[in-house]
Amino acid sequence: MSDREETIHLLADAVRRFAREQLVPAEPTVEETDEIPGDIVRQLKELGLFGMTVPEEYGGLGLGMYEEARLVLEVAYASPVFRSYFGTTNGVGTLGIVNDGTEEQKRRYLPRIATGEMMASFCLTEPDSGSDAASLTTRAIREGGYFVINGTKRFITNAIHAGLFTVFARTAPKEAGAAGISAFLVERDTPGITVAAPYRKMGFRGSHESDVIFENCRVPASALLGGREGGGFKSAMRSLDHARLHMAAVAAGMCERLIDEGRRYAIERKQFGKPIASFQLIQGMLADSQAEAYAARAMVEKAARDKDAGHNVTMESACCKYFATEAAGRIADRMLQIHGGSGYIKEYPIERLYRDVRLLRIYEGTSQIQQLIIARELLKQVGA
Numbered sequence: 559m560s561d562r563e564e565t566i567h568l569l570a571d572a573v574r575r576f577a578r579e580q581l582v583p584a585e586p587t588v589e590e591t592d593e594i595p596g597d598i599v600r601q602l603k604e605l606g607l608f609g610m611t612v613p614e615e616y617g618g619l620g621l622g623m624y625e626e627a628r629l630v631l632e633v634a635y636a637s638p639v640f641r642s643y644f645g646t647t648n649g650v651g652t653l654g655i656v657n658d659g660t661e662e663q664k665r666r667y668l669p670r671i672a673t674g675e676m677m678a679s680f681c682l683t684e685p686d687s688g689s690d691a692a693s694l695t696t697r698a699i700r701e702g703g704y705f706v707i708n709g710t711k712r713f714i715t716n717a718i719h720a721g722l723f724t725v726f727a728r729t730a731p732k733e734a735g736a737a738g739i740s741a742f743l744v745e746r747d748t749p750g751i752t753v754a755a756p757y758r759k760m761g762f763r764g765s766h767e768s769d770v771i772f773e774n775c776r777v778p779a780s781a782l783l784g785g786r787e788g789g790g791f792k793s794a795m796r797s798l799d800h801a802r803l804h805m806a807a808v809a810a811g812m813c814e815r816l817i818d819e820g821r822r823y824a825i826e827r828k829q830f831g832k833p834i835a836s837f838q839l840i841q842g843m844l845a846d847s848q849a850e851a852y853a854a855r856a857m858v859e860k861a862a863r864d865k866d867a868g869h870n871v872t873m874e875s876a877c878c879k880y881f882a883t884e885a886a887g888r889i890a891d892r893m894l895q896i897h898g899g900s901g902y903i904k905e906y907p908i909e910r911l912y913r914d915v916r917l918l919r920i921y922e923g924t925s926q927i928q929q930l931i932i933a934r935e936l937l938k939q940v941g942a
């Protein structure tokens with residue numbers, strides 16, 4: 559094992575223990591209070607998790623995709639809300655800067671993001687533009703050395719905590735389509751930004767999503783990501799390509815947790831004088847789930863390694879996100895079924911995990927959008 563592999567191995571081990579010994583016991587508190595305790599946030603920072611994707615020269619861990627997936631698989635054993643707190647910041651909230659930012663933008667933001675001092679949100683979705691992101695209507699009009707942004711962004715994760723927003727806005731008329739979209743790095747204290755109260759959701763308590771409204775928000779031209787107009791949509795898609803593998807790793811980590819919950823209950827619970835785990839119909843649910851969880855993990859690891867090797871993994875990332883998140887949904891359903899009536903009440907974690915896992919098939923590209931990407935790439939291979 560190389561020194562690097564050894565370091566990552568030790569870090570993954572530390573994250574694994576942290577997830578199981580600290581995060582899992584904190585889940586009921588997070589559900590109750592809708593907040594992640596300050597002590598846990600401090601430990602997430604100490605582990606360096608806010609800097610996973612930030613290159614080492616800017617103070618981060620500079621992880622490759624496979625290394626990142628390994629850590630995410632471990633942390634996602636606990637409620638996905640913990641991952642959401644740092645993962646959005648250094649996922650879609652930061653990747654635009656890492657991939658496309660100017661040197662000045664990298665130096666200004668990445669060191670603070672890496673330590674967790676500054677959180678970052680990704681502002682793409684709008685009330686009338688979701689899956690069809692290229693139809694967004696937020697405008698950024700150039701006025702001398704400034705741009706003036708007007709528009710509303712919807713469902714923005716961590717907006718109430720964020721110090722920085724990557725905002726996608728149209729700098730050319732709608733007819734220009736995706737090519738008319740630019741990205742801006744907008745600091746929270748810029749006049750003209752309103753962050754609405756967080757939405758009340760089905761699950762993911764402890765994670766906060768709000769609308770962010772930009773009204774005559776004036777930003778200097780230096781806020782334009784990469785210093786050039788028209789590259790915003792491409793940058794967003796590149797970030798989402800990465801985020802899909804990250805999200806597939808979240809789903810694969812959750813699969814393991816869900817199966818552990820189902821297996822534990824199946825061994826404890828007795829009916830007809832025996833543990834229900836001895837019934838073959840229960841075993842069938844466990845076996846189907848384990849096979850799918852194994853496949854999800856193997857897919858993520860393979861695609862992550864291929865990405866690190868420089869291959870284009872657009873199709874594979876979409877396959878991973880699609881399969882792993884759908885599998886996690888099926889597994890959550892089976893594990894809840896194994897709990898019987900107890901699965902439907904709030905005493906057992908499965909009720910909460912079942913609600914939480916539902917989101918994974920929707921955000922960062924719905925399952926249907928993943929299917930479209932897979933088919934598009936597949937047809938492209940033969941020039942169709």
Ligand SMILES: Cc1cc2nc3c(=O)[nH]c(=O)nc-3n(C[C@H](O)[C@H](O)[C@H](O)COP(=O)(O)OP(=O)(O)OC[C@H]3O[C@@H](n4cnc5c(N)ncnc54)[C@H](O)[C@@H]3O)c2cc1C
Pocket residue numbers: 646679680681682683687688689690712713714715716759762767917920921922923924925926927
């Ligand atoms: C909790 C949460 C957090 C989020 N965080 C963020 C964030 O931080 N930043 C951000 O920018 N966005 C965020 N989002 C938005 C999220 O990415 C979108 O909700 C998602 O992309 C789907 O868009 P939509 O809700 O507008 O659904 P729509 O696009 O309206 O889709 C509705 C349905 O139609 C289907 N559909 C749409 N087009 C097609 C098609 N061509 N073919 C077949 N089916 C289709 C969809 O799959 C879906 O089933 C978040 C959402 C949630 C719920």
